[in-house]
Amino acid sequence: MDTVPSPVGALTYRDATAADADALVALIESAYRGESSRTGWTTEADLLEGQRIDREGVLAVVEAPRSRLLAVERDGGLIACCQLENRGHAAYFGMFAVAPGAQGGGLGRRIIAEAERRARADWAVGEMHMTVIAQREDLIAWYERRGYRRTGKRFPFPYGDERFGIPQRDDLEFELLVKPLA
Numbered sequence: 001m002d003t004v005p006s007p008v009g010a011l012t013y014r015d016a017t018a019a020d021a022d023a024l025v026a027l028i029e030s031a032y033r034g035e036s037s038r039t040g041w042t043t044e045a046d047l048l049e050g051q052r053i054d055r056e057g058v059l060a061v062v063e064a065p066r067s068r069l070l071a072v073e074r075d076g077g078l079i080a081c082c083q084l085e086n087r088g089h090a091a092y093f094g095m096f097a098v099a100p101g102a103q104g105g106g107l108g109r110r111i112i113a114e115a116e117r118r119a120r121a122d123w124a125v126g127e128m129h130m131t132v133i134a135q136r137e138d139l140i141a142w143y144e145r146r147g148y149r150r151t152g153k154r155f156p157f158p159y160g161d162e163r164f165g166i167p168q169r170d171d172l173e174f175e176l177l178v179k180p181l182a
Helices: 018-032 055-063 107-123 137-145
Strands: 002-004 011-015 067-074 077-086 090-098 127-133 149-156 173-180
Touching: 011 107, 018 055, 018 067, 018 077, 018 090, 055 067, 067 107, 077 107, 090 107, 107 127, 127 137, 137 149, 137 173
Parallel strands: 090 127
Antiparallel strands: 002 011, 011 067, 067 077, 077 090, 127 173, 149 173
């Protein structure tokens, strides 16, 4: 567990455990789905209904080899999380969620910088990869301001698998974003 000073209270970073699964599901759901997500800017509520993640999905990340789910706390409360997975030459960044009421103040920027630092330090990878719903232009623009670039590589959305939500349009797909970590 690492504590990093922050202008709005110290942030504590730690690897999530199975005991955190329910709280992580609630955090991720609040950031992306339903009415609570609309208080932040990362909502996908207009694109997808239903769940974003379930307990089994969180546990799969927590328990996978070469993977970690970073839990971020402030004043003892879970405020954000992100997935890091070692894929050899690159790390994969995903399942990034910041509590809706804490969005817009630079917290996400600090967390992604810490995730990149850990990927370099712990795994000596040269790149960070992520996939983002291609229709999320505002979110992609935010990642581009953090140094990520669009690759043009697209992947189909898993239509018909409600574990990932219920699409509200028929053109959803993911795009691979990449950032060198030199």
